[in-house]
Amino acid sequence: MKPTTLIKIAGKSITKNKMRSLLTMLGIIIGVGAVIVMVAIGLGAQQQIQQQINQLGTNLIVITPGSSNQGGVSRGAGTFNRLKIEDWEKLQREGQLLSGVSPVIITRTQAVGGSGNWRTTINGVATSYPLIRDWNMASGVFFDQSDIRGIKKVAVLGATVAENLFQGQDAVGQTIRLRNVPFQIIGVLEKKGQTADGADQDDVVLAPYTTVQNRLSGWTFIAQILASTGSPADIPAAQEEIRLIMRESHKIAQYDEDDFTIRNQTDLADAAQGTTEVMTLLLAAIAGISLLVGGIGIMNIMLVSVTERTREIGIRMAIGARGGDVLTQFLVESIVMSLIGGAIGVFIGFSGAKAVAHFTGWNTAISPTTVMVALVFSACVGIFFGFYPARKAAALNPIEALRYE
Amino acid sequence: MKDSNIVIQTSGLQKVYTMGTTEVKALAGVDFTVTDGEMVAIMGASGSGKSTLMNILGCLDYPTSGEYYLDGLRVDKMSKSDLAVVRNQKIGFIFQGFNLLARTSALENVELPMLYDRSGKKQNTKQKAIESLKRVGLGERIDHEPSELSGGQQQRVAIARALVTDPALLLADEPTGNLDSRTTIEVMALFQELNDAGMTVLIVTHENDVAEFAKRIVELRDGRIIRDEPVVDRHDAKLALKKFVDQQSVLV
Ligand SMILES: Nc1ncnc2c1ncn2[C@@H]1O[C@H](COP(=O)(O)OP(=O)(O)O)[C@@H](O)[C@H]1O
Ligand SMILES: [Mg+2]
Numbered sequence: 137m138k139p140t141t142l143i144k145i146a147g148k149s150i151t152k153n154k155m156r157s158l159l160t161m162l163g164i165i166i167g168v169g170a171v172i173v174m175v176a177i178g179l180g181a182q183q184q185i186q187q188q189i190n191q192l193g194t195n196l197i198v199i200t201p202g203s204s205n206q207g208g209v210s211r212g213a214g215t216f217n218r219l220k221i222e223d224w225e226k227l228q229r230e231g232q233l234l235s236g237v238s239p240v241i242i243t244r245t246q247a248v249g250g251s252g253n254w255r256t257t258i259n260g261v262a263t264s265y266p267l268i269r270d271w272n273m274a275s276g277v278f279f280d281q282s283d284i285r286g287i288k289k290v291a292v293l294g295a296t297v298a299e300n301l302f303q304g305q306d307a308v309g310q311t312i313r314l315r316n317v318p319f320q321i322i323g324v325l326e327k328k329g330q331t332a333d334g335a336d337q338d339d340v341v342l343a344p345y346t347t348v349q350n351r352l353s354g355w356t357f358i359a360q361i362l363a364s365t366g367s368p369a370d371i372p373a374a375q376e377e378i379r380l381i382m383r384e385s386h387k388i389a390q391y392d393e394d395d396f397t398i399r400n401q402t403d404l405a406d407a408a409q410g411t412t413e414v415m416t417l418l419l420a421a422i423a424g425i426s427l428l429v430g431g432i433g434i435m436n437i438m439l440v441s442v443t444e445r446t447r448e449i450g451i452r453m454a455i456g457a458r459g460g461d462v463l464t465q466f467l468v469e470s471i472v473m474s475l476i477g478g479a480i481g482v483f484i485g486f487s488g489a490k491a492v493a494h495f496t497g498w499n500t501a502i503s504p505t506t507v508m509v510a511l512v513f514s515a516c517v518g519i520f521f522g523f524y525p526a527r528k529a530a531a532l533n534p535i536e537a538l539r540y541e
Numbered sequence: 542m543k544d545s546n547i548v549i550q551t552s553g554l555q556k557v558y559t560m561g562t563t564e565v566k567a568l569a570g571v572d573f574t575v576t577d578g579e580m581v582a583i584m585g586a587s588g589s590g591k592s593t594l595m596n597i598l599g600c601l602d603y604p605t606s607g608e609y610y611l612d613g614l615r616v617d618k619m620s621k622s623d624l625a626v627v628r629n630q631k632i633g634f635i636f637q638g639f640n641l642l643a644r645t646s647a648l649e650n651v652e653l654p655m656l657y658d659r660s661g662k663k664q665n666t667k668q669k670a671i672e673s674l675k676r677v678g679l680g681e682r683i684d685h686e687p688s689e690l691s692g693g694q695q696q697r698v699a700i701a702r703a704l705v706t707d708p709a710l711l712l713a714d715e716p717t718g719n720l721d722s723r724t725t726i727e728v729m730a731l732f733q734e735l736n737d738a739g740m741t742v743l744i745v746t747h748e749n750d751v752a753e754f755a756k757r758i759v760e761l762r763d764g765r766i767i768r769d770e771p772v773v774d775r776h777d778a779k780l781a782l783k784k785f786v787d788q789q790s791v792l793v
Contacts, residue, residue, distance in 0.1 A: 141656055145656065148649075152644045153644070448643075450640075451640045451641075451642060452642075452653070452657070453601075453625065453628075454599075454601060454628065454634055454636075455628065455629065455634070455653055455654040455657065455702065456625050456629020456630070456654055456706075457625060457657045458622040458625040458626070458657075459622060459625075460622060461625075533602075534602075535601050535602050538601075538636070538640065
């Protein structure tokens with residue numbers, strides 16, 4: 137039979153029973169739609185991270201406790217070789233290439249003041265912190281060396297904390313209580329936005345590290361030491377310098393491994409990028425499974441329709457259709473349905489990705505590759521899952537098929 | 542070895558159905574010859590093997606043993622797909638239950654056999670289908686689906702479908718079994734008309750009245766031919782129809 141005739145027969149068969157065809161296609165529609173939406177979310181996230189990386193300064197260096205060789209990007213959990221204030225002091229003294237060094241002591245607590253309370257992160261840092269982070273003041277001032285030496289109870293608020301506690305009012309000069317200790321607010325930071333991981337960088341209260349260590353009850357430790365260089369070109373040399381100073385400070389023997397990890401902004405970005413790549417793959421896998429389920433749905437309905445259409449097959453055979461004709465008819469039917477379903481799925485995927493972007497504010501990105509892959513895949517699903525029912529139909533004996541009620 | 546005017550020739554045709562351990566001999570050696578232009582009625586009680594014979598003659602099924610030549614071609618050992626071609630080219634099969642494709646117009650139903658035609662004769666399928674429908678008296682209503690047609694009209698569509706490929710042979714298994722007596726006579730008139738035009742026709746029936754429209758009656762019992770004779774006083778279906786109509790009007 138001519139291909140056009142086959143497609144005509146298949147087309148008639150599909151339009152003749154619209155409900156059945158729609159049900160058959162539904163799995164593919166949802167599957168392809170899901171693949172496109174999910175991959176669009178994943179790719180969008182990757183793009184967004186890329187943008188954030190491009191915005192970030194590239195001369196930031198982060199020192200965290202724990203060897204980097206222990207399970208890749210270790211955060212130092214479970215290792216007790218902590219970072220100490222002495223490490224920071226030594227870096228401060230001996231680091232030739234560093235434009236600034238600051239410890240970051242992290243603790244979480246309730247900040248009470250202004251109109252209510254707000255659970256946030258307290259970072260105990262040194263005076264060089266705004267320079268290292270390239271972070272300007274929105275109002276007020278940052279604390280200085282005398283505040284640190286004097287263990288003064290002063291605090292600088294991130295934009296989010298300021299907004300939540302003092303909606304619109306000027307926070308500078310007000311008081312907040314952290315673990316029942318009153319702190320005087322001397323400044324508010326400019327808004328900085330989210331990190332690549334989606335964390336709100338403005339949801340923070342900065343205070344002198346000495347004050348956080350000594351005035352706030354509870355367990356505190358130095359989560360990281362931040363350093364910066366004058367120019368991005370200095371980073372490799374600066375990292376090496378930090379390494380030597382830290383090894384000396386931690387008294388590490390010549391052939392022993394580092395018990396700390398030094399990363400620059402690019403490393404961090406790579407890690408985040410890796411995470412989103414994994415996430416994209418994961419999303420694609422989930423969506424792929426739904427496509428597979430859609431395929432099985434096609435097979436089910438095709439199988440049911442072979443049974444339901446046994447008489448039709450018998451009639452076609454009685455007037456001269458060969459087994460091969462019936463096989464091709466069923467195959468073409470399932471491929472045509474898969475492709476139509478795939479096309480509708482692409483359309484729904486596009487709209488879905490737009491809707492997701494609209495309602496969540498996430499970045500979504502549709503690549504032509506995704507669309508191609510989804511379409512080719514749905515055609516394959518059609519062939520693969522259409523084949524078994526088609527073969528079943530073709531193997532029917534005309535008399536038995538005709539006798540079927 | 543074959544006369545050119547022999548359409549069907551079978552010898553020792555047997556068909557055994559095996560169901561588990563029991564065997565049913567539906568055909569027990571049928572020797573049967575039909576020449577061009579005949580109109581044969583195949584009779585017999587229910588279960589005597591009429592349908593079994595028709596299915597084999599119609600190349601829908603294989604005999605268990607014996608030989609079958611159709612139009613000079615040995616078909617009992619042909620492959621399934623070759624048989625499909627034979628069904629498409631040489632045979633028009635008409636069923637008791639019409640067997641039209643549902644949700645498909647009369648025209649498309651009649652076009653269908655030409656879609657499976659590989660011989661290249663399938664130009665103007667629509668035109669041929671319309672002609673075939675006109676031939677059976679269905680000039681109008683060709684866009685109607687089977688569910689919108691009466692039984693007689695459906696059977697006419699089925700006959701048009703059987704005719705459309707110019708087969709050597711029309712086979713009809715109880716074609717009037719689902720029709721009322723008037724429509725039965727109408728359909729038989731159509732068969733007589735086709736036969737008069739040269740078509741070879743085989744009709745299975747268990748009604749004497751119907752069989753008498755044929756030129757020859759073959760009777761089966763237990764899978765064997767027990768009677769094979771010409772019809773002495775052949776009924777003319779057109780006359781019968783006129784008589785029938787007159788009777789009706791008297792009754793009314
Ligand atoms: N598919 C089948 N399987 C088993 N037995 C069958 C089958 N078809 C017909 N038979 C048997 O073969 C015999 C002849 O059947 P059939 O040709 O249908 O008779 P008729 O058409 O004359 O009523 C019957 O005894 C019937 O039960
Ligand atoms: Mg029968």
